[in-house]
Structures are given as structure tokens and as C-alpha cells.
Amino acid sequence: MRYDKAEFKAAYGTFAQLPETDLPEIAFAGRSNVGKSSLLNKLFGRKNLARVSSVPGKTITINFYQVEDVNFVDLPGYGYAKVAKTEKQRWAEMMEGYFNSDRNIKLVVQLVDMRHPPTKDDMMMMEFLQSSGYDFIVVMTKSDKLKKKKDYNERIEKSKLEMSFIPPERIIPFSSETGEGLDILKQYIEKYVGE
Numbered sequence: 001m002r003y004d005k006a007e008f009k010a011a012y013g014t015f016a017q018l019p020e021t022d023l024p025e026i027a028f029a030g031r032s033n034v035g036k037s038s039l040l041n042k043l044f045g046r047k048n049l050a051r052v053s054s055v056p057g058k059t060i061t062i063n064f065y066q067v068e069d070v071n072f073v074d075l076p077g078y079g080y081a082k083v084a085k086t087e088k089q090r091w092a093e094m095m096e097g098y099f100n101s102d103r104n105i106k107l108v109v110q111l112v113d114m115r116h117p118p119t120k121d122d123m124m125m126m127e128f129l130q131s132s133g134y135d136f137i138v139v140m141t142k143s144d145k146l147k148k149k150k151d152y153n154e155r156i157e158k159s160k161l162e163m164s165f166i167p168p169e170r171i172i173p174f175s176s177e178t179g180e181g182l183d184i185l186k187q188y189i190e191k192y193v194g195e
Contacts, residue, residue: 001190003067006044011061014090015097018062024104024193025071029129030111031121032077035141038176039111040065043185050074060087062094070193075097079121094184099132106134107192109185114140114155114173117162130165137170138163139187145177 012018040050044157048064063074075098076091099105110131112118118126129136140159146152152173160168172188174181 001067001070001192003186004045005044006046006049006067006072008049009064009066009071011063013061013094015062015094015101018098018101021064021070021071021176022104023069023108026189026193027073027075027098027105027108028111029075029076029108029125030141031079031113031119034077034111034113035111035112035176036074036077037117039109039125039139039141039174040072042176042179043072060091062098065094066076070189078125080120099134100130105134106195107137107189109188110136111141112159114143114159115145117158126163126166135192137172137185138166139172139174139181139185141174141176143173143180144177 028040030036037050041047044050044065044067050063060076062076065072065074076094078091078095084194110122110126112122112127113164126136126138143152146155156173159171163171172184173182
């Protein structure tokens with residue numbers, strides 16, 4: 001798959017705006033500030049295709065990118081406290097609408113920050129994906145920030161316990177700086193798109 005041919009297609013602020021499609025979709029979910037935009041830019045081999053925000057909670061739209069005949073869907077980040085109640089409500093409606101519609105969601109890439117245990121919101125999201133029968137992998141972002149090998153290995157081992165309901169091979173350390181985990185992520189995407 002030619003990820004470098006990715007194009008930004010559109011951003012939608014409500015679920016009702018989403019156009020129908022039967023294209024396979026790879027969805028990216030995670031809390032605000034977990035590094036979704038940085039991951040997408042690394043995946044696409046582009047600097048600024050997905051806009052990186054310095055303000056958490058900024059992505060409150062569902063953003064669509066297309067690579068060949070596959071949609072890459074950047075879902076709005078969750079769990080940022082400074083967002084107004086109405087925004088949280090809109091976020092919930094968008095997410096619910098997206099996941100409960102008949103879209104051709106092949107794989108969900110759930111992002112968690114490797115430096116910390118998954119948050120309550122992360123766990124809720126993963127439990128939702130599992131109970132709804134979605135295929136998903138967990139990408140642990142910012143792996144390069146754990147400078148000491150001991151800290152890195154410790155987080156790997158702890159994450160297996162914290163997310164014990166997920167097969168360990170589906171938990172992937174990732175760095176948008178060094179590219180760690182990028183090839184494994186691409187393998188998963190291509191496996192699910194090909195099915």
C-alpha cells in the first residue's frame with residue numbers, strides 16, 4: 001500500500017454529516033494528546049498532513065484520509081477535562097454514531113501513552129471495542145520518551161497485566177520519532193484490509 005499517496009478527504013463535526021461508503025476503514029482512537037496526528041503523519045510519511053495540535057481536545061471532528069481505496073479515520077480524542085459539556089455530548093454522539101453505523105470498519109487502532117497505565121477512558125474504549133466484536137490493536141505511543149531500557153521493559157511487562165484481556169502480540173510499542181512499531185502497524189493494517 002502506498003501510504004505516501006495519502007490524501008486528506010474531509011472533516012465532519014457531526015455524525016449526520018458522514019457520507020455513506022463501503023470502502024474499508026481503519027479507525028484511530030485515543031485520548032486527546034496521545035499522539036494520533038503524529039502517528040498518522042509517520043504512517044503516511046508526511047510532515048503535516050494530519051495537523052498536530054498543541055492544545056489537547058482540539059480535534060473534535062472525524063477526519064478522513066484516503067490511501068488507494070481505504071479510508072483512514074482519525075476519531076476525535078477523548079478524556080480532556082477542559083472541554084465543555086456540550087462538546088463532550090457531541091463527541092459521544094459522533095463516536096456512537098460512527099461505531100453503530102454499518103460502516104466497513106476493518107480494524108481499530110487504539111492508542112495509549114506508553115509512559116503511563118491506560119486511563120479509565122482508555123479501558124472503557126477497549127472494553128467497548130471488545131464487547132462490540134471489533135478487531136483492534138493497541139499502539140503504545142511515545143515509546144522513545146522512556147529513555148532507560150529498564151523503564152521501557154517495565155512498561156512493556158506492566159502493560160501486559162493492565163491489558164491482560166488483549167493478546168500481547170496486539171500491543172505494539174510505537175514512536176513517531178524513531179519509527180519503532182511502524183512496520184508492525186502496517187502489517188496489521190494490510191492484513192485486515194486484505195481480508
